[in-house]
Amino acid sequence: MKIQIGTKVCITGAASGIGRATALALARMGARLFLADINQEGLDETSRMIRVECGDVGLCKAADISHFEEVKLFADEIHRDFGPMDVLINNAGIALFALVEDMDHAHWQKVINTNLWGPIHGIECFLKEMIRAKKGHLVNISSTAGLTGAPWHAAYATAKWGLVGLSEVLRYDLMQHNINVSVICPGAVNTPMKHSAEILAVDRESGPVQKIIRRFEKHAISPERAAEIIIDAIEKNRFLVITSFDIKALYLLKRYCFPVYQFVLKYISRLLNSMKIKT
Numbered sequence: 306m307k308i309q310i311g312t313k314v315c316i317t318g319a320a321s322g323i324g325r326a327t328a329l330a331l332a333r334m335g336a337r338l339f340l341a342d343i344n345q346e347g348l349d350e351t352s353r354m355i356r357v358e359c360g361d362v363g364l365c366k367a368a369d370i371s372h373f374e375e376v377k378l379f380a381d382e383i384h385r386d387f388g389p390m391d392v393l394i395n396n397a398g399i400a401l402f403a404l405v406e407d408m409d410h411a412h413w414q415k416v417i418n419t420n421l422w423g424p425i426h427g428i429e430c431f432l433k434e435m436i437r438a439k440k441g442h443l444v445n446i447s448s449t450a451g452l453t454g455a456p457w458h459a460a461y462a463t464a465k466w467g468l469v470g471l472s473e474v475l476r477y478d479l480m481q482h483n484i485n486v487s488v489i490c491p492g493a494v495n496t497p498m499k500h501s502a503e504i505l506a507v508d509r510e511s512g513p514v515q516k517i518i519r520r521f522e523k524h525a526i527s528p529e530r531a532a533e534i535i536i537d538a539i540e541k542n543r544f545l546v547i548t549s550f551d552i553k554a555l556y557l558l559k560r561y562c563f564p565v566y567q568f569v570l571k572y573i574s575r576l577l578n579s580m581k582i583k584t
């Protein structure tokens with residue numbers, strides 16, 4: 306789908322990082338934006354940034370995507386006043402890195418409710434109208450953790466793998482309605498998530514952890530680059546999109562050279578385990 310003046314795009318998690326950068330890039334292309342985030346202040350700032358550039362914000366509303374009723378209210382208001390969306394970008398998410406023995410039930414719930422139920426709520430509330438309109442594009446932002454068995458990512462990977470699976474099913478189910486699907490699997494992207502990600506049972510300030518964060522920053526692409534890749538996926542109808550070269554290489558190793566892939570993941574596992582605070 307070509308993004309044109311007036312193309313209606315809904316983005317969750319638009320208060321920060323990839324969501325904000327994608328909203329700004331789409332606004333510059335003339336899209337009409339419908340933005341949601343749990344963070345009202347950040348959302349207002351995104352909206353202000355778009356308006357400074359003379360972009361078009363149809364509706365901007367604080368909503369917690371893990372609560373079906375909040376997403377439904379947001380979607381109903383949009384459909385009543387503006388009709389069906391052309392593009393839905395399920396982007397909002399949180400990160401938690403931990404070994405399973407350090408997680409309690411609330412950790413699992415929070416991650417799955419946001420990163421898997423959140424996109425499901427978006428799909429439930431927006432897709433029927435898009436199906437009636439017989440056109441559209443659905444984008445789900447998954448992760449490298451949705452394609453690999455990344456150590457310390459149990460809950461996060463559960464949600465992100467689910468999102469890859471869901472996207473693949475919908476790719477075929479929605480074809481008959483002229484709706485395309487993209488699932489984006491970012492590698493490292495330099496966003497505030499590197500600070501907000503919860504890491505259990507490690508000392509964040511310790512040398513080895515800081516070293517990993519620096520390595521992450523060195524490899525990371527900018528949120529603006531991630532936004533370009535997402536928009537390209539919509540315009541060229543790409544299904545599975547991996548944003549970084551290193552992750553593409555890892556995924557190829559998994560498919561075509563499994564022993565080497567296993568070796569890499571075992572190395573990462575040992576490295577992360579060595580950082581766990583001994584009790």
Ligand SMILES: NC(=O)c1ccc[n+]([C@@H]2O[C@H](COP(=O)([O-])OP(=O)(O)OC[C@H]3O[C@@H](n4cnc5c(N)ncnc54)[C@H](O)[C@@H]3O)[C@@H](O)[C@H]2O)c1
Nearest residue numbers: 318320321322323343369370397398448491493494496498
């Ligand atoms: N940054 C990375 O390296 C990276 C890598 C792989 C995947 N991702 C994925 O990309 C997406 C965007 O992440 P980002 O890096 O821009 O992070 P970010 O923290 O900058 O942005 C995430 C946004 O989601 C919002 N959010 C969180 N929980 C929410 C909820 N319950 N309801 C509504 N909004 C909520 C946050 O307030 C925030 O504005 C996420 O789904 C993340 O898992 C990021």
